[in-house]
Amino acid sequence: MKAIIYEKYGSPNVLTVRDIKKPIPKDNEVLIKVRAAEVTKADCEMRSFHFPVKWFWLPLRLILGMSKPKNQVLGGYFSGQIESFGKEVSKFNIGDNVFGVSNLRLGAHAEFICLPASYTIVTKPTNLSFEEAAALPLGGLNALHFLRKANIQKGESILINGAGGSIGIFGVQIAKAMGAKVTVVDTGIKEKMLRSIGADNFFDYTKEDVTESGQTFDVIFNIVATSSYSAWVNMLKPNGRYLIANPRLSDMLKSVMTSKFTDKKATFIFAGEKEEELLTLKKMIEEGKIKSIVDKTYSYEQAADAHRRVESEQRLGAVIVKPQLNNKMA
Incomplete structure (x- = not known):
């Protein structure tokens, strides 16, 4: 499968598109075909290892990698479709359209991602595109x-x-x-x-x-x-x-x-990004109380431009990456 990779910390130019091994879900995991994922300021900060809150530096170095990134695929917020799942999973059906959070496992800037079914992942609102759904969590x-x-x-x-x-x-x-x-x-x-x-x-x-x-x-x-x-x-x-x-x-x-x-x-209590909260947002979307705003969508090959767009602070909404720009998705 294709993924946006960074093998060292640095400017957006360190991002490349590579073929990597497609993951296989464990008994408690779901395999999701990623349709769209947000590029966030956190993605840019992890890529460059430059954080505005300096006290994060040492713990993040230990978590992310001292001299180079341990996890080379960024992306924490996504939408997609359930491709398969392990034998312990009963929450989803194959083909379900979903959106959610990959936590510190990241990995959403790839064509497929494996995550525990217990993570904050719910079915996608029918009145949102995959791009808009990825912009929500x-x-x-x-x-x-x-x-x-x-x-x-x-x-x-x-x-x-x-x-x-x-x-x-x-x-x-x-x-x-x-x-x-x-x-x-x-x-x-x-x-x-x-x-x-x-x-x-x-x-x-x-x-x-x-x-x-x-x-x-x-x-x-x-x-x-x-x-x-x-x-x-x-x-x-x-x-x-x-x-x-x-x-x-x-x-x-x-x-x-x-x-x-x-x-x-x-x-200052940090968000837990809980399933109940995501379901509340889904309901608000379906009732028309809130909406997702997408600034621009980029292909994987344009990942560096997507990061530059986020860092420029000129965006008018979420910046999204997806495997192919010409895909028509429900």
Whole structure:
């Protein structure tokens, strides 16, 4: 089978397409024919081994490989079809259209992937293409996780910093579905797209600093790792909630102090990416409450361009790779 491979850390140019051995499912595993997979910022960070949150460096080196990657196929979020499964699996039927998460096993940037049936994998919404389904798990699961922690009430105000990325796009829509008034921060090129999915107010961070606007919010959802902790917390209303999707170690320590000694609450608990959450997102998709936004789809041979697109921060939605661009898929 074909796969996008990287044998060393570096620029997008280290990515190549190779033929590798097709996996065989164990008794508790499913073999999935991958139809589409998202290229995420995490994929780019693992490929380059450059992470904005520096305290991850040593544990990630141990997990991913000290001098070169242990797992040479990236990709954690995918859609596809059940090709076969082991004798212990009763959850799926051959031919089921599915989407989900491969966790730290990665491997979704290949034509086939084997995963335990217990992983967060569910049947695909019928009103989504494979590309749109692959764009859902990362952003949707993380946004739903954090916004549930905030316990948003109808009519409350929320500010989402970094709203134009995979998590932010679903954050805007889920917050609107919860009844919030949504203000977003990102670059100007993303304003039209973000307003089209429900953003009420927009700040272009290249032209103005929202932390100096004098505005306050019930909830702030911060997805940008390099942000100033105190500047954002100071924008919270009494009893406000601060959600940190990409916390630095200092942010974690400060969040404990904020929650313990003030009337505000700061949360950085990482998403578990659970099946119940993915089923909730599926239902929201089917009911038309949220939708997937795909920026551009690339072939495996264009993988380097896909990574560059993600790193450029110019994308207007998810960047997808798939084995063949001309495939017609249900």
